[in-house]
Amino acid sequence: METSNxxxxxxxxxxxxxxxxNSEAAREVTRRLxxxxxxxxxxxxRPVRVDFSRMPSLVINEAAHGYE
Structure with a gap:
């Protein structure tokens, strides 16, 4: 991805x-942009707020993954 300033x-x-x-119009439009x-x-x-209390619970079967 190319970065630009x-x-x-x-x-x-x-x-x-x-x-x-050097025109006033060019300076003004540059300033506004x-x-x-x-x-x-x-x-x-800005960070995005996520309300995890409204998300349904997810149950993982640990035995199925080899964690007991």
Missing amino acids: RASIIAYCLAPLNLDP DHALKTFQAQAA
Whole structure:
């Protein structure tokens, strides 16, 4: 799997627009995309809560696996 940083992702997304990199519009859209990517990464990295009390019990027959 290829890893990418935010700058390369933003450059890839903006390439078809042929924006002048020194223009105010390019700086603003870069800033907004960077913020969106940071927010997405922060949300995706959050741990997921699992309520094990609502899960049915699983009984393993230890004798069938050789554990007695």
